[in-house]
Amino acid sequence: MKYRVIIWGIGEIYNKHVNTLKYLTYKEEIEIVAIIDKDYFFLSHIDGYPVVDIANLSNILFDYLIIMRDNEEEFLYEMLQLGITREKILPYRILDVPDLSFDEYVRVKESRISIISNNCWGGLVYRTLGLECCSPFKNLYLKDRAYLMLLSNMKEYLQYPLEFSKFEEQTDLGVQYPVMRLRDIKIHCNHDTEVEKVQENWNRRCSKINYNNLFVAMFTQNKEMIERFLNIKVSPKIGFVPFEDSRNELINIHKTGDAKAFYIAVNNNAGIGNGSYSYNVLKLLSGDEHFYRCEENK
Known part of the structure; x- marks a missing residue:
């Protein structure tokens, strides 16, 4: 199964993990349907992925959202206010797990x-x-x-x-x-x-x-x-x-x-x-x- 994923945040953490994201995309384990970051409102795409205004989040069908931030709790409240359930929110550190299978991860989760x-x-x-x-x-x-x-x-x-x-x-x-x-x-x-x-x-x-x-x-x-x-x-x-x-x-x-x-x-x-x-x-x-x-x- 291919999971539809939103990436929350562009910056150092995203840059360190973009190759892993591309690998999981290549393996057809995930499809990145949007990247959201208010500081990069002037972008339409990055690394081939669409950059979407947060106001349009409700129009996007997705399975999981990965936070590309260290202080994830700070952004959690904002996401909950936007109607994103906690079960759909994942920390970026899962991308550091050796030999990660996203499908296997989802089954365990x-x-x-x-x-x-x-x-x-x-x-x-x-x-x-x-x-x-x-x-x-x-x-x-x-x-x-x-x-x-x-x-x-x-x-x-x-x-x-x-x-x-x-x-x-x-x-x-x-x-x-x-x-x-x-x-x-x-x-x-x-x-x-x-x-x-x-x-x-x-x-x-x-x-x-x-x-x-x-x-x-x-x-x-x-x-x-x-x-x-x-x-x-x-x-x-x-x-x-x-x-x-x-x-x-x-x-x-x-x-x-x-x-x-x-x-x-x-x-x-x-x-x-x-x-x-x-x-x-x-x-x-x-x-x-x-x-x-x-x-x-x-």
Whole structure:
């Protein structure tokens, strides 16, 4: 399917991504039906694409709009005022995803996938792909045994209220963060400092969970814990480990560059920056068994 796309913004970001846009156009994955930028009102076309006055936006049939701006939230309100639904608005950073298939991206986006993970990996994937976060497992971590307990009966656990347990200090940053309790499980909300904000975010994200489309991930350095994870009846799932294993549900992640800790290497691979090398995240989430980007030396 060829998706009709509007580009919002001309400038540095557009110029850096115009070759990707042309490649996706060449592959007949997208058709750029308009480019909009009030500062370039004197143009009729750029790079072969029509430049359209914002007043004529309502006359254009399109599937998605890509914002070519860093401060996308600043323009979001204007777009909503113009009647563009949030579901149609995409951030330009999706064009940086290696080996991007726009059709594959749309399928993942429209599936409203709920990523369950025991650290920041899921939240980083949502950020990388510009997807709505349909999971409460963002900006937090759980220790291995607690996470496995939760996965063993997740739907029931998530019906319990998230309650404050204590504050702990994150020594590398010198800040106190709340440790929360979900029945008998402790959840470390190490990216937050306010209990009320943690509870608000947790409850809002819990309400968005799509139990019909879960993707469950776990990182651990403990072989016993990963075996227990693999034995839990949830699927699809993936485990990130620092050792070799030929099973399809495990990915051996190496520490590269300045990733001094294993969890950093795991999180790096959820993005598109340094240390991201292992897998195609869209294929991974889609259940495509050919998700690896690389082959290791024998």
